[in-house]
Amino acid sequence: MSDSDLFFQEGLAFHRQGDLTRAGEFYARALSATPQHFDALHLSGVIAIQTKDYPRAVALISQAIALGPDNPLYLPAYSNRASAYRRMGRHDLALADFDRVVARGPASAEVAFNRANALFDLQRYSEAADGYARAAALNPSDADIHNSLGIALSLLSRPEEAIAAYQAAIRVRPDHGAAYNNLGLMLSQLKRPEEALASYAKALELAPKYADALYNRATTLLSLGRHADAVVDFDRLMAVNPFYPFAAGARLHAKMYICDWRNVDAEIAALAAAVAEKKPMTPSWLFSALVDSPALQYQAAETWTRARHPLNPALGHMANCPQGDKIRIGYYSTDFYSHATAFVLAEFFELHDRRRFEIIAFDFGPGIKDPVQERLAKAFDRFIDVRALSDGDIAALSRTLGIDIAVDLKGYTTGYRAGIFAHRASHIQVNYMGTAGTLGSPEIDYIVADKTVIPPASFPHFAEKVVHLPHCYYINDRKRPLAPTTPDREALGLPEKGFVFCCFNNNFKITPVVFDSWMRILKRVPDSVLWLFEDNQAAAENLRREAAARGVAPSRLVFAKRIPPGEHLARHRAADLLLDTLPYNAHTTAIDALWMGVPVITRPGHSFAARVAASLLQALEVPELIVTTEQAYEDLAVGIANDPDRLTALKSKILSHCATAPLFDTARFTRGMEAAFLKMYERRRAGLAPDHITVVDD
Secondary structure, three states, X not given: OOHHHHHHHHHHHHHHOXXXXXHHXXXXXXXXXXXXXXXXXXHXXXXXXXXXXXXXXXXXXXXXXXXOOOOHHHHHHHHHHHHHHHHOOOHHHHHHHHHHHHHHOOOOHHHHHHHXXXXXXXXXXXXXXXXXXXXXXXXXXXHHHHHHHXXXXXXXXXHHHHHHHHHHHHHHOOOOHHHHHHHHHHHHHOOOHHXXXXXXXXXXXXXXXXXXXXXXXXXXXXHOOOHHHHHHHHHHHHHHOOOOOOHHHHHHHHHHHOOOOOOHHHXXXXXXXXXXXXXXXXXXXXXXXXXXXXXXXXXXXXXXXXXXOOOOHHHOOOXXXXXXXXXXXXXXXXXXXXOHHHHHHHHHHHHOOOOOEEEEEEEOOOOOOOHHHHHXXXXXXXXXXXXXXXXXXXXXXXXXXXOOEEEEOOOOOOOOOHHHHHOOOOOEXXXXXXXXXXXXXOOOOEEEEOOOOOOHHHHHHOOOEEEEOOOOOOOOOOOOOOOOOOOOHHHHOOOOOOOEEEEOOOHHHOOHHHHHHHHHHHHHOOOOEEEEXXXXXXXXXXXXXXXXXXXXXXXXXXXEOOOOHHHHHHHHHHOOEEEOOOOOOOOHHHHHHHHOOOOEEEOOOOOHHHXXXXXXXXXXXXXXXXXXXXXXXXXXXXXXXXXXXXXXHHHHHHHHHHOOOHHHOHHHHHHHHHHHHHHHHHHHHOOOOOOOEEOOOO
16 A cells, blocks of 8 residues: 555544544645545545635545546545535536536435535526425435425425425424424415414424524414514524524514504614614514614615525526517506505506506415405406416516516515516516515616605615606505495494594504604593504503503593404594504505595605605695694694684595595506606616606696
């Protein structure tokens, strides 16, 4: 045996014992004696992988492979180099090495699994799923392979198959906590939350400090309206990992949903500071209800998007679509049924100019068939159910159909599918209606707004180019169903006499500062009550307690339950004045009130969500209901409440303007939106990059 082989054998013995330092020393001696010693080069590279020096690993293993690139005995070296490439983020090179191994060697579950991992890293999820399935067939007793197959299938929107894969992993290894956690995610996606909770419970039984399972169970509890239970899980999670990505903001949002304001000012300040430092601490759309800062909201959105929905290049560069007779617009949403978004958009879809536009709905919602869904299906040229398709498949279908402008109606609200637009569904992608603010994504070209919600000074705080519609970005449907009768006050739980202030916003929009104002208003208006939406019992109990702490009888807070939309609209007739919230205004709730003749007073903030009510009032031509200070807000509310003639005149003016002002002129709005689409399209056809657009009223 040569000296180099003797040194190598010594090194190999130390390597097997886990002594990487001594092993490396003897491999180096072997190479000093024989620089082209394949095994010493190869295993020196393996040590570099084990010590995380991946560039050195690639260099050493490449030298080994160069000694005989076609030698089948060198296939393990290709696999190990691929492993180093993968850890360096060079997934393309890793895949190329795994392909060489597959082409030259017998089928191996390990190689098939590693190759599938490389495909997964490249976001080629369909090919990855096929690879994992092959690996599982070769080694059905490997639970990790089944679990990885489930993850790939979940990303392909094949939840039933993903569930089967996770269940296979659990059968093989009943203590596979990750499989239980991932199974819970799929069950949640399929709207089987109780089963999901049981799956998370099993994962946490196996590992009580399993952070992912705590986070996922908390978000599932939120979806069930069990906000207090969600806070408990978030607290457990934060004890395990105070910096778990995006948990702090979700926890604080859950607290706001139940109006638990203990330590809230300090928690909001800490969250804002973390966002300013670009830390992944809060989902962006939740942050906008806490902090009224366009700059910080932009940072929160950019951080969220970069972490969760970066550009996905799997579909490749978009080819130029041939110019058709009509501009083809795709609308993407989960809300094409009896939902607030559908209520306001229905007539707009119906009024689209079919001579110039073809409109296509991409529905990835819950599949509810109701009168609203039937109406919307008739309004579109094509209504496509894409629930079973992955984000990439939906984007590919959009390209195949030649969508000129893709309009995301969800943003980051419940059920969103941002991955569609990360794949690039169209050359022109638009953020509209779903999220009142920037999505922070370079893949979204435009946001539809108006000069009130996004004044020019705020342009730098938006990733999108801003489209200013002539009057108001918000759209309305004049054909919404309205119950013919209104229950009397007693049936609604209201006193027979006295002024009724109302706010039917979601409870999370109520902040301590806003509530302070409301209580001061009640004190100044004897026999008045505040009529609020009861999203959950805990919030009602907490708000009554907060009222008492401010010297207001809890009985002066009256809570309205959720009822069908037509009945909800009708009950507005029992209200006198809507008090808006800040920093997240009434949006659809303000529209409801104004449509029924109920005045809305608002104090605009700085961000999009904080200026919506002001935009609505400007477009309704009642700017006298917009104030600039907290004191003016309270004085205006008290002044109206104490002057019945003034209230009557306001209600009459609002009802009159509902028939004439731009806010409820849906046809006028549609012309403005179509003009914006034309400007976007013309810029694209001229080879120009997106830019800010102002539409002038015709």
